[in-house]
Amino acid sequence: MDSAFLKCFPNASSLLIGGNLLRSKYSTKNIYFTNSYASKVSEHRRKTQQYNFWRVQQPTLNHYYKCIEGGSTNKECNKKYVVKATPRPSSNFEPHAFDPKNIFDSVKYFLTAFYKLSIPQAIFTRTLSTISASLLAVEKLSDISPLFFIGVLQAMILFLFVDIYVTSVNQLFDIEIDKINKPYLPLASGEISFTTGVIVAASCLTLSLCFGWIIGSWPLIWGLLFCLFLWTAYSINVPMLRWKKDPLLAAMCMFVTWAFIFPISFFFHMQTFVFKKPAIFPRSLIFNIVFVSIFFVGMALCKDIPDIEGDKTFGIYSLPARIGPKRVFWICVSLFEMAFGVALLVGATSSSSLWIKIVTGLGHSVLASLLWYKAKSVDLRCNDSIASFYLFIWKLLSVEYFFIPLIR
Template structure:
């Protein structure tokens, strides 16, 4: 009998009666290919001897037995094809799921990192400290610091931070090309966020912030949020009478409004709508508005020094471009030193010894540290000027603590 195999994973047998009893026939498995693996079994030949006494026909049972035997013999061959199948680009279902899962996690991580860079959390620190410090100005006794009061402070912080996301988003949407030169790590400049995603973030943050302000039923807080929205948009958007950042004067006005004058609505919110007291403008409040206003002007001057190259390329006229880096830097340091001197003198008039000492010594020490740091700044080095700008922000944070000792 002649046995033949087809080129597939299981063998089918064909048989023919032999004309001569006792003759020998051989059969050879032809070349087979399974999932890209070639099997050449030339050395395996099978001989079958047929005699007169044996039946010339195989029963179905024998055929099935032979097929089972061949399947068992070829099990190692099937196992060896698994890695070949994976190499040919056919991963298993579990591998597909792992790839999709990993890809989703990577995309989500990248977007969260881009959102973090869009918000620029160092600005969040000033907002949080500013609101907490302003909320403490109308506090008269420790009994005022109730859980309800603290929750109201938290609500005001969240609403303001949400509006600040709009300010950051609209600023980056307006400065994509400039940021590619000055700040290439920002998400819209680096392409981590598309323009559509930036617009969506700006709209969602605006609506969320205003909705929170309305729910708190505090007109001063809503006014503070609307002021932040208007000034933030006017500062960045390139439309007639807007784009205040392109004008040295209007850029200073915008910074003063956001960081100085905008303290007043928050003070009114906490004094009248949270603590339920009559509106009274205190000495610490007036001092903080004046001192923070001066600090805001200095921040507006210094922030443009590291960005001179990009601003010059895109025709934005900032004060460092008009007067020069050295002169603007000198003016800024002089203004801060004068502000620290005035704060120290304000402490002399305080009737409380502790307040007098903290105000005088604290502002004098900070003024001295400022003068020492200014001597080491290299204005030709962007990294050095930016590092000094961050240091000025740290002085700004310290003032939120010191201003409460002005009595």
């Protein structure tokens, strides 16, 4: 017991020597005293080491203990325990893994990447299209009731899942292309893994189908099924599909979705399912379809202009890749201006009141002028400039959705 105590606590050697001198006279008593003291010091030392171990842990460093051995005059092992802090990875328990702040940062990081995955400008514009088409079913102010808002909310939530599914599937099959064309997208940049992207797409697909069945509105269900079919066929790389490779089929997907599926589904959902009124096809809905048809043909062509390099690399020959970006760009601008011209004509001949004719006429004139001014400043050699113009077009369409319900 004495030798073991001495090896672990060499500074206590004098104390043991003193115990040996007294042993001849008080042998039993002093052995008890020495052993008792040794056990107390050993217990104190153990508690001190445990306390210091937990005290020095830091969230960004891994710690370990190193025994430094050195010889003494008595040829005993002089052991000192020194705390070493290193930034290298360790498989040991790391307290920062359970730090609420780190968990919050991880959640925030994922939500930011998920926000970019969903293409927010498209979701925002589609939400406005939902509200705009729903307002076409309103015939008097009393129709704007809690029932109306519930119907709009049903359509918005259902097609929110559809929007996220569509963008997720498109990016999942375009990762290598997007690394060239759009490296900032979360799947192309690695912010979201491929597995996570698959989970997001599958979850949104399941939720959209379940939610559509729960609502029970056949206009929404048919619109949901058509959207899922068209955009799955547009994106997935299987025989007979991958419609984005064909310029005509790619334009058709955007054209049919925005010009027909969205306005018709939302209008008849409100007209027949929410208000329980007979199905009609009003002049305002026809105008909505005509305007958006022209506008989205231009949108479908314009979105391919900055993607020429990546598309050619992977064998996708869009119209800009075939006839050149400049010609396609000015075809798009002409289509946009034509859509605003149709809006001016329909607004001027509508049955709306005079002040509504003035507001819609001036509004469409301003939008057409802004479009022309912006188009003249676009540098077709710079993808950032083209992307900025494309985003500007989405903003113009968002404003137009405020004017559409006014024209009757």
